[in-house]
Amino acid sequence: MKKVTIMDIAKKVNVSKTTVSMVLNNKEINVSDETRKKIFKSAKEMNYIPNTIARSLSTNKTNTIGIILPDIENPFFAMMAKTIEDTAEKLNYNVILCNSYNNTAKEEKYVKLLISKLVDGVIFAAGGKSEHNLNILTSNKVPFVLVDRYVESINEYSGVFCSNEQGIKLGVDYLYSKNKRKIAFVTGHKDLKIGEIRYNAYKKIAEELGVYDEELIIRDDFTIEGGMNSTKKLLALNKKIDAIFYSSDVMALGGFKVLIREGYRVPKDISILGYDNINISYILEPELTTISQPIYEMGQSACELLVNMINGTTENLTISLNPTLIERDTVS
Template sequence: MKKSKPTMQDIAKAAGVSKATVSMVLNKKDDCISEGTRARILAIADELNYIPNSIARSLSTNKSGTIGIMLPDITNPFFSQIARAVEDAASDYDYNVIFCNMDNDIAKEVKYTKLLVSKLVDGVIFVTGGRSPESVKILENNHIPFVFVDRHVQGFEHYSGVYCLNKDGSYEGVKYLYKKGKRKIAFVTGDKTLSISKLRLEGFMESAMELGIYREDWVFYSDFTIEGGRRITEKVVATCDEIDTIFYSNDLMAIGGMRTLRAAGIRVPDDVGVMGYDDIAISGMMNPALTTIHQPIYDMGIQSCRLLVKHIRGQLKKQKIIRYAPEILERQSI
């Protein structure tokens, strides 16, 4: 015969208290209950392996103690580092986390947004801002707080978010390379439709033009992956035999590029210097270690969670935007 699951009534009976008292202890509303009674109830709950019905509690309180994280690609170390930071911060606030991997698919993003609403999440963090205004409107219409990380959604620029100044990073990166004697710099940016690609390209162009070293035919487009870096570097090598540096607008592309250069017998940094952007963990483990534009990835994740919790708790009277200044992290690839 199947054994029934333990209930609050079972705990109350074993502890010799009312079900209401058990409920108050398990829901941490036990200020008026003695420490001895509280400890006895928790010990019995643990002994019985009691697991509260979070769905029932969510329906009664309209709070689930859960936040959702929308990730464009969980395999990208930049996004996974942010996700880890959010999870760490959420744990400090006693929130659970639901991860949604969108695979850069707008339809999937909308589907997951609706799923999170149905799960009664208390708030949502869009890593890289999401790509669909529809997703954001779904949350707004259901009065669910949300925060952007890394980039915003068009039309929601003034909503709460945590960003790094992407244009400033590439702008300062070119100035750094120029001081290092580099004059023939190819730039590899990402998907043309992404705001982050546009900002990093704008910073590069502005700085290179000011210094008189900009060449339009030395700007290349790819995607923010190792494979994207490998493919585009083959094109760069085939068409630009004069360059002394390749500035990639993310570290994954730079890592793919370094592999391609090595396979072609091109030494880094002796023949061609390589610069990345983001400072993901693996960039410092490359040989040579990758010089890059550092973003405080973990801190951005922590701050996004703290910001969301403040929204959930009604502690912010208006939207808040946090901006970080990127820094050049000099290693051995230049």
């Protein structure tokens, strides 16, 4: 079936192609209100869809942004994607969502795809060592904003982050206040900057409190499976553990499942603390105690910052938000 064009509308209304184009693009033109109404009515009846690529070539803008997230299966990023999309819609922008699965090769593929689609900008949550992919965006003069995930040269880029050091300190101090001294810590792999930042923050505060134990540090994927694997490794050590601090809620969900299967009572036998405060965390029974990141505020701020950069109303800017402790039922 042939695509409806501006020429088809022009023939139906009996006006020139230029007249239809200028009316549909809300440009100044001397036509009657009746003709204007006929053009819009015909466009609607004929299911006309504008050629955004052609329009972007003349305006140098597509009103489309890309989002590259590391794992859309993680409710943290699903919630963030929803917030970005809602904010973008209010700002009259469309969204193309890409899921990298924490794979930098996939990131590169999507970066190049988004550039080829002439997006106006990109919101980027890094899946690993992503400097090369950010350099591709920079070389092509595509504005971007980092969100949640750090990269090595963080000071060079705009971004929206929640203080990981503060969040980890909140968690360790809280567990210590509950007389937990045998604390295990589960974090991401070393090649993931945010996992290393959370580990370094944990090590610093745990050493200061005299509760650091290298054997009780486990690294794995920020996934439910990663949490399950990490917990099995901890239990296999046959060491006294009175609390496990998971540096993501999805890891905590996996760990919770293993502990229950192995006959542990949470929190009576082992307390668990999560990180993120995803919406599933309060559905568990007992409900998950966690460090809350302001996910909606992060997504909204990232989108608004990117649009301001696209419009030239702001330059590189880093926004730092604060985490909070959410006391529920998995720490006693």
